[in-house]
Amino acid sequence: MKRLSVVFLVCALWFSCLPQAPAHAAGNAVAKLPGNSNPLMDHKLGADPYALVYNDRVYIYMSSDAYVYNSNGTVKDNDFSALNKIHVISSADMVNWTDHGAIPVAGSNNANNGQGIAKWASLSWAPSVAKKTINGRDKFFLYFANGASGIGVLTADSPVGPWSDPVGRALLTTSTPGMSGVTWLFDPAVLVDDDGTGYLYSGGGIPNTSDPASVANPKTARVIKLGADMTSVVGSAVTIDAPYLFEDSGMHKYNGKYYYSYCINFTGTHPAAYPAGEIGYMVGDSPMGPFTYKGHFLKNPYAFFGVGGNNHHAVFQFKNEWYVVYHAQTVSKAVLGDGKGYRSPHINKLVHNSDGTIQEVKADMAGIPQIVNLNPYNRVEAETIGWNAGITTEPSRAAGGPFNNQNVTSINNGDWIAVGNVDFGTGGAKSFKANVASTAGGKIEIRLGSPAGTLIGTLNVGSTGGNQTWRELETTVNNTTGVHRVYFVFSGTGTGNLFNFDYWQFTANSSSATRVEAENMTLGGTYAGKISSPFNGAALYANGDYSAYNQYFAFPTHSFTLRGASSNSGTARVDLQIGGTTVGSFYFTGTAPTTQTLSNISHATGPVEVRLTVSTDNGTWDAYVDYLEYTN
Template sequence: MIKKLSVFILAVTLLLSCLPMMSVHAANNAIAKLPGNSNPLIDHKLGADPYALVYNGRVYIYMSSDAYVYNSDGTVKDNDFSALNKINVISSADMVNWTDHGAIPVAGYNNANNGTGIAKWASLSWAPSVAHKNINGKDKFFLYFANGASGIGVLTADTPIGPWKDPLGKALVTQSTAGMSGVTWLFDPAALVDDDGTGYLYVGGGIPNTSDPASIANPKTARVLKLGTDMTSIVGSAVTIDAPYMFEDSGIHKYNGKYYYSYCINFSGTHPSSYPAGEIGYMVSNSPMGPFTYKGHFLKNPSTFFGVGGNNHHAVFNFNNQWYVVYHAQTVSKAVLGAGKGYRSPHINKLVHNADGTIQEVQGNMAGISQLANLNPYNRTEAETIGWNAGITTEVSQATGGPTNNLDVTNIHNGDWIAVGNADFGSGGAKTFKANVASNVGGKIEIRLDSATGALVGTLDVSSTGGTQTWKEVETTVSNATGVHKVFLVFTGTGTKNLFNIDYWQFTPNTAGATRVEAENMTLGGTYAGKISSPFNGVALYANNDYSAYTQYFANSTHSISVRGASNNSGTARVDLQIGGTTVGSFYFTGTTPTVQTLSNINHPTGNQEVKLIVTTDNGTWDAYVDYLEIN
């Protein structure tokens, strides 16, 4: 979101920041995502046409780069989509705290994105879709995007957040691609990688002749194409999907062996009640290339839920054995401008398949999804990992040691704040808090629990570091931070300039001994992995590569690690411990009585590493129950 918007939003609070060190009761207000709610996913920037990718225990959301466009007099005009030449990316492990990964500068034609655009032939990047496939033993990621309504391009990367490259140097799908004749709008891609590794791409939309009522009911402008094994080529000819009243927004997911093609029903003409205008309809097939049969609709237009409508764009995904739909609504722009003006923001709500395979109507709301797992405050947390915020923005950071496309939190003024949900300090509590900061001005960070005016457990003094990208780690003591709490970092200072920037923050525990992570708070993966309440509150991992995982920051390279677990039978269950993708040892649990097993003096990489407990074989071993993991 450009700086001009930040000034617009914060006009009143910047005037207040001229006063000497305000009390915490002057903390500024969130824009649209209120503490305790999970929708919209973010409100410090916009994002439209969201698409979800689940990978390695995280949900990644890719979005068209909606950003406010201004009239010559400085007022915000209706969205003309001219800013949609990038793809915004966020991710989360818990569906509340979202890490901002910045924008992918996709379009590069005519010096778009100030010459940094990746696809030099493309002038726009609308409605992304992302797929993951293991090719020759290596994970690969494919970002499909629309160059306006004229064609589909593809970028590739080795991680979900890049860096990205253009493997073709041209569009993947155009009007001249076999089978694409008759498609009015060649946009809105949706990718599917089937169980056998074959990729498919669903595209299209529009009404071929608005003066012909028959073309409204059966526009026949949706297509499915089979992708080559490289995911960057087309095999054969596109096949028409006869989607009734199809307008735009192709979606695809697979459930119980059936293929669900979903799309936005058009707004034109007179509709039968089974095809409600502007809602998401869906069709089902036994084959990824059809034919598909219309079954109903499951997501009303955003106007039904939020009082402001516009187009309807969605993607269905499964995370930790629960189905969801991500969609956009003009909730942030309505809060900022008083009217949506066509600017959109991402939301997620649950989606439920009935026993007969039909889909229940989704209930859109601001509450969203409850936090799925507690955040570990003793791990390094990127400051741009945000549950809720007031006043701030994010920017590209020059700080080292962060993720690809590292960002920092900036535009910080007196009374602004950032917060995360459900951080688990444990019974021993936190001893210190540190943050990596850069500043020409300085100020303070008040560390508060549960709200911006909640219990003050520590205050960090931030002095000038000599520059807004000159980074220094500073630390302070904290007290009375135990148990599970929201954590609010409230910023105070004087003057009208940006007080400081923040790269990351981290607590240290009081106890020099063990850090315990409950298995039920980890990310689960595999076909049958699930939570249990007996013989303890934990997880069941079945002997077919089911796993539980989380990310741990290691300052040192040697630790002793213990796991409490049991077998689900009288036999012995083997649970492998992986750190950073390498197996460093195995735990063996015999019988159903829980025991604690320990691996001593394990050597492993430092920094942020994925810690995974995985049942890797069904070769005569038994399924395992896991209670917790403890690091000493």
């Protein structure tokens, strides 16, 4: 992206970012405008998105669309030659997305500079990812297409890797039983059913575009059962007779039914029920079919964004809501004036009707409102970005970060990054620290609301001795309370990269409390659900019902306050569990809401799960919980 901005945008879009401009003359966002949630990112591209939900986060995996250049430096139409890795981003709130970099999948012919994982593959198109617990451990499986010639699989112990190739060759080829006759053996989708059995969907293409029967019923989609290890197949693939199939297999399960979805082809004249380039869907009682065509739910991107191309999607559920992730050429259109086939990820809400049909999705740039606030008192990776101007990301050698840690780079005067709905609480923040590396130096201005908004603090960044020589720096900030959009505006007089930015964190005033609403947590158990009375919160009705979220604790001792009530005149017990250990219990008697505090509780540090679990002890099970607050 940065190379493209230098060639095309210095004068047209980012003239306000010239080195001598004052910091308040900040640059402009390219495509994801502040306040909007789509596209999910615009500092780089990503196509064929697929969603995995794990531990209160959504992970999006994408083909590595990247601009391809002519010899004269102009961008040519996408030839898909750069799709040999998988981009990964994740979010807990659907607005601020953490960049986890690229998985170097393809390894044939020295692809990915010799770091490619699958040495037999030259490409990695259209990923799909699943999690399965095997022998008590969560394992992750990434399926990808080697062009249109076969499907491979990688495995890992976390959603971001490190990944390995357990098979050493393609998992599916046209020689796999039942796969003969598939025109394009690509675009995998994976389902792990409730009983733990895995199913892999793939295929596409029209065997004979001049034959109307072949166009109407290509019969090139397949489903095959996976072995218990998820890296082998069982039996023979079954044909899915999807009318007017083009590509892009999708699968989700809703109310006991199996929804196979796909992109309808563009060839010939179609009946109205099969509109060209839209996402159609079929429903069945078994993951291997048969499936019955029901309709369509996502129009071609052209209908919404004025630039078309192919359509690719995945349906997923997150925090009791359904969504569809898809791609559109919005970033490339904003940068080039013409999409040229380069795609970026978007998410919009998806609704199932009471009869099981799916409503038409209303795709737009507004996207999904932020569903939980961001906690500034936890370490936040700088590559967690809601909106930005001018920057990009790169692999980082800074210590202490996640696997394949990234840092923000290509920082010039007037560039900025921003995050949405940062909750400073009622006590407020007193200081700010950041991990930076530099040979030039500059400043980070911390502003609220906009790049020129209220200045609450400035961090001076001097030379650290190298662009990967890291130093944590700190500055005081004006006492800031409440919820704000926070901008980090960069300034400096150098003509190159001013510095690199790894992570940031605010320090709270000692009286500051951080609140997490129960209805925004993950609810689990037999009868757990959301309530609107006597407050907006969660109901934990049965023994073992819980509400939980993931938290990073830098310190081992906090005080915890829970607001709650019993559903009747009895006493309900709610256990506070941190990192799998019960550290205390709250007791609520009667239906009137009360708050209870556990003071100076010792607990595990680092990334842990915080869980509120209703217990069998002390009377009734039924508990209502409103929010949990913790203070230092």
